[in-house]
Amino acid sequence: MTHSTDAMMMTEKQTTEVVLSTDGVSKQYGPVTALTEMSLAVRAGEVRALVGENGSGKSTFVGIVSGTVVPNTGTVTIADRALTKHLPVESQSAGVLTVFQDGSLLATLTVAQNLYIGTPAAQRPKYAEIVDWAAARLAEHDLDLDPMLKVAALAPGDRQILEIVRAVMAKPRLLLLDESTSALDASGVDKVLDLMRLAALQGCAVLFVTHRLAEVFRVADTVSILRDGRFIGTHPAAEVSPKQIVELMAGTKVEMEFPARAPLDVGAKELLTARGLAGEKFGPVDLTLRAGQVLGIAGADGNGQGQLLRGLATLGVSGGTVTSLGTELRNYRQATRDGIVFLSGDRKNESLFQALSIRENMTAGVLRKLSTAGVVSAPAERRFVNKQIADFGIRLGSPSQPPSSLSGGNQQKIAISKAMAAEPKVFLIDEPTQGVDVRSRMDIYRFIRACADAGNAVVIVSSDASELAGVADRIIVMSRGRIIEDMPGLGSDEESIVGAFAVESRVVEGDGEPVSGPSAGLDATETATEAQPQASSRPPAAARRARLPRWVRNEETTRLAVLALLMLAIGAVTAAQNPTFLSELSLKNVLLIATPLTAVAIAQYFVLLVGGIDVSVGATMSLSVVVMSYLVNTGGVFPNILIAIGAAIALGVVVGLINAWLVERMKLSAVIATIATLGIVTGVALTLRPTPGGNISYELMSAITRSIGIFPIALLVLAVLVIAGDILLRRTGLGLRVRAVGINGLYANRLGIRATAIRGGAYVLCAVLAAIAGVLLAAQVGIGDASVGEIYTLLAIAAPVIGGASLLGGRGTLIGALLGAVMLALLMTLATVLRISQGVNLLFIGGITLIALLTYVLPLKRRNSVR
Numbered sequence: 001m002t003h004s005t006d007a008m009m010m011t012e013k014q015t016t017e018v019v020l021s022t023d024g025v026s027k028q029y030g031p032v033t034a035l036t037e038m039s040l041a042v043r044a045g046e047v048r049a050l051v052g053e054n055g056s057g058k059s060t061f062v063g064i065v066s067g068t069v070v071p072n073t074g075t076v077t078i079a080d081r082a083l084t085k086h087l088p089v090e091s092q093s094a095g096v097l098t099v100f101q102d103g104s105l106l107a108t109l110t111v112a113q114n115l116y117i118g119t120p121a122a123q124r125p126k127y128a129e130i131v132d133w134a135a136a137r138l139a140e141h142d143l144d145l146d147p148m149l150k151v152a153a154l155a156p157g158d159r160q161i162l163e164i165v166r167a168v169m170a171k172p173r174l175l176l177l178d179e180s181t182s183a184l185d186a187s188g189v190d191k192v193l194d195l196m197r198l199a200a201l202q203g204c205a206v207l208f209v210t211h212r213l214a215e216v217f218r219v220a221d222t223v224s225i226l227r228d229g230r231f232i233g234t235h236p237a238a239e240v241s242p243k244q245i246v247e248l249m250a251g252t253k254v255e256m257e258f259p260a261r262a263p264l265d266v267g268a269k270e271l272l273t274a275r276g277l278a279g280e281k282f283g284p285v286d287l288t289l290r291a292g293q294v295l296g297i298a299g300a301d302g303n304g305q306g307q308l309l310r311g312l313a314t315l316g317v318s319g320g321t322v323t324s325l326g327t328e329l330r331n332y333r334q335a336t337r338d339g340i341v342f343l344s345g346d347r348k349n350e351s352l353f354q355a356l357s358i359r360e361n362m363t364a365g366v367l368r369k370l371s372t373a374g375v376v377s378a379p380a381e382r383r384f385v386n387k388q389i390a391d392f393g394i395r396l397g398s399p400s401q402p403p404s405s406l407s408g409g410n411q412q413k414i415a416i417s418k419a420m421a422a423e424p425k426v427f428l429i430d431e432p433t434q435g436v437d438v439r440s441r442m443d444i445y446r447f448i449r450a451c452a453d454a455g456n457a458v459v460i461v462s463s464d465a466s467e468l469a470g471v472a473d474r475i476i477v478m479s480r481g482r483i484i485e486d487m488p489g490l491g492s493d494e495e496s497i498v499g500a501f502a503v504e505s506r507v508v509e510g511d512g513e514p515v516s517g518p519s520a521g522l523d524a525t526e527t528a529t530e531a532q533p534q535a536s537s538r539p540p541a542a543a544r545r546a547r548l549p550r551w552v553r554n555e556e557t558t559r560l561a562v563l564a565l566l567m568l569a570i571g572a573v574t575a576a577q578n579p580t581f582l583s584e585l586s587l588k589n590v591l592l593i594a595t596p597l598t599a600v601a602i603a604q605y606f607v608l609l610v611g612g613i614d615v616s617v618g619a620t621m622s623l624s625v626v627v628m629s630y631l632v633n634t635g636g637v638f639p640n641i642l643i644a645i646g647a648a649i650a651l652g653v654v655v656g657l658i659n660a661w662l663v664e665r666m667k668l669s670a671v672i673a674t675i676a677t678l679g680i681v682t683g684v685a686l687t688l689r690p691t692p693g694g695n696i697s698y699e700l701m702s703a704i705t706r707s708i709g710i711f712p713i714a715l716l717v718l719a720v721l722v723i724a725g726d727i728l729l730r731r732t733g734l735g736l737r738v739r740a741v742g743i744n745g746l747y748a749n750r751l752g753i754r755a756t757a758i759r760g761g762a763y764v765l766c767a768v769l770a771a772i773a774g775v776l777l778a779a780q781v782g783i784g785d786a787s788v789g790e791i792y793t794l795l796a797i798a799a800p801v802i803g804g805a806s807l808l809g810g811r812g813t814l815i816g817a818l819l820g821a822v823m824l825a826l827l828m829t830l831a832t833v834l835r836i837s838q839g840v841n842l843l844f845i846g847g848i849t850l851i852a853l854l855t856y857v858l859p860l861k862r863r864n865s866v867r
């Protein structure tokens with residue numbers, strides 16, 4: 001084998017167009033050199049594998065070409081177009097589509113919406129037609145998914161395939177796939193490899209990153225190798241062996257044998273016993289874990305393997321028992337105390353504390369061991385961390401950095417080392433080697449073997465059947481939540497395992513009859529309990545819910561209906577106590593109070609929608625009132641309205657730009673930044689009007705407070721704007737992109753949406769609307785008062801949140817914000833109408849607000865409930 005460079009590589013494809021060409025691309029993260037002088041060329045129709053050990057710079061390279069990472073030096077050219085801005089939108093418009101390691105699907109949007117939002121603008125259908133369009137695209141690629149289903153409800157494998165289909169169907173010039181098969185089972189991998197071939201046939205250049213070398217030989221024409229951020233070379237895949245690739249990646253000889261294991265001892269000591277164990281998507285299952293054994297759980301993706309694993313740790317269980325050495329476990333706390341350690345496959349959310357440093361993550365479970373008299377010993381901590389880093393071959397800049405600064409595979413190693421440090425008696429691991437390079441994978445197998453050989457039990461769920469065949473003493477295969485096959489690991493291979501669940505799914509698809517699989521004769525109680533009904537993938541409550549009309553199932557419409565009913569109920573009770581409440585004057589008073597509150601609630605809604613918050617709105621309203629008391633004293637209605645609106649817009653733009661700059665450019669926390677603005681704006685208002693004074697033109701006041709019946713015209717105008725705004729946000733592609741920024745700004749950015757500009761724009765719009773709310777308030781108070789807006793700071797947040805918006809972004813409606821504002825206005829008038837004290841009124845407001853919020857939170861909590 002010769003070490004060929006990319007430029008030297010001779011294939012018949014050399015005559016075709018170069019789609020991707022990079023020259024001298026380097027990236028430095030502080031002291032860490034992620035990539036050095038990378039020069040590469042990939043041609044149209046070529047499938048190129050990019051391989052390297054964890055932390056060798058593969059994702060960094062993919063990020064640079066995709067526009068999510070800015071290189072320090074070098075150039076990237078896509079079909080003769082040099083990328084200069086290094087933004088996702090630039091790469092996409094040059095024809096690059098990327099499937100990222102951790103995905104970019106927005107879980108709270110539907111399959112159709114996700115397909116739409118990730119498709120280049122020129123190929124998108126009219127927004128009103130997305131469901132039919134998505135159904136047709138899914139059918140073209142044999143994907144049996146409901147376009148109306150939320151992505152959150154999809155199995156992880158389906159999500160990965162959906163994302164790849166989305167990219168392939170857009171027929172990009174360059175398709176980048178970063179470990180897109182890491183969580184897929186055999187059939188999922190087949191599908192992805194077919195999609196890559198299809199893309200290449202369509203003339204696309206494909207570059208994919210993988211740790212599964214078998215894929216390289218099944219699909220790649222060429223393979224490029226990275227080591228420690230350096231480009232080692234490119235080779236035709238047909239001219240290198242897996243061992244050669246592994247050694248080129250490592251720069252040394254590598255032992256690739258699985259650790260030795262003894263024949264299965266069916267009489268070994270029982271450590272954990274599950275009887276009739278059931279939960280969402282699995283059960284009832286009987287299972288015994290024995291000392292010294294590694295149990296592998298296999299199955300086609302989404303057949304309850306992960307859920308059973310959690311169930312063994314008592315998580316997500318709805319029936320049955322788990323017993324540890326004779327003691328029944330009641331909850332996860334008790335399980336962990338008994339040495340049962342569960343390591344989730346969801347590294348980012350469940351395995352690592354993202355806010356803590358790598359060092360703190362590593363020591364979190366062993367602080368007692370590292371402490372003297374309750375105080376952690378710094379030298380002991382250092383020794384422990386250094387040993388873990390060396391033992392697990394973790395590549396990192398400094399242990400004081402956050403886990404997010406590590407490559408994906410190194411994060412996984414931290415998660416495993418952290419769990420192992422707790423010395424588990426029963427170690428339950430979901431996808432132990434997901435994203436881990438070949439050499440480190442062998443290390444992890446050795447650690448797993450050592451853990452079992454020390455008399456413990458290890459259970460692993462893996463989508464990679466060859467991994468189970470190599471490391472497990474015993475393998476159970478699951479189908480639709482139940483065990484259908486139970487075999488010794490020794491002597492099994494990938495084909496026999498995949499064959500077991502492939503046969504099952506074929507039989508079920510063929511005649512609809514479930515198959516009760518043969519047992520390897522290990523233990524009569526070890527297979528699924530036959531008399532019990534099959535586990536349904538849809539629990540009864542969810543099934544009942546599915547039968548309800550769509551508008552009832554829609555959380556937002558239900559919520560608005562509940563809010564309206566609550567208001568009617570409060571109104572009815574109040575009217576029963578004091579009939580004058582229903583008088584025109586009284587109702588008009590409520591709506592007048594609601595008018596500025598609605599305007600400022602809408603203002604806040606826009607910022608909440610994109611995942612921010614603006615606590616300076618009340619101060620902006622006060623300053624607006626003060627400005628009105630100077631600018632609008634005399635004169636006609638029309639010029640006064642023009643002056644008022646013009647001044648409010650100018651004021652709002654200035655305040656909004658300051659907020660946008662602080663949050664988006666200076667990266668300050670939104671709460672802190674807008675508290676600072678609140679101080680400054682209040683200071684300016686108080687400087688202008690240290691004490692209340694100045695008169696606001698009576699003509700303006702009477703014009704703005706004019707009503708039709710009980711409805712103030714200003715409120716009606718706001719209601720029309722609210723409806724138009726909701727239509728824009730809910731029924732157009734633009735609205736979807738704005739909501740996407742709030743749902744996940746990082747993913748939205750990857751999709752080529754200008755998330756920073758949209759969030760910045762929301763701060764400006766919010767401040768302008770808050771200043772206009774100030775004009776509406778000025779028309780009611782009639783005098784310049786620098787503190788009159790204070791109360792609106794919190795009300796402006798409460799109203800949209802009551803109406804369904806979330807402080808986490810992406811949720812709620814403008815109509816909800818309006819209803820929330822009217823409800824708060826109604827509650828604020830109760831002290832007078834019911835002649836109750838201010839204190840009782842406040843209690844009432846707090847109580848009703850909580851009820852409104854609980855109607856929202858409780859159903860969600862029930863749906864996600866875990867025992």
Ligand SMILES: Nc1ncnc2c1ncn2[C@@H]1O[C@H](COP(=O)(O)OP(=O)(O)OP(=O)(O)O)[C@@H](O)[C@H]1O
Nearest residue numbers: 029034054055056057058059060405406407408409
């Ligand atoms: N945001 C960041 N801040 C600091 N260091 C980083 C950051 N992103 C990556 N690195 C470092 O750059 C190096 C290369 O990381 P990269 O993610 O490109 O590796 P990789 O080859 O994709 O690894 P894996 O196979 O584990 O995904 C690693 O040492 C990593 O710790």
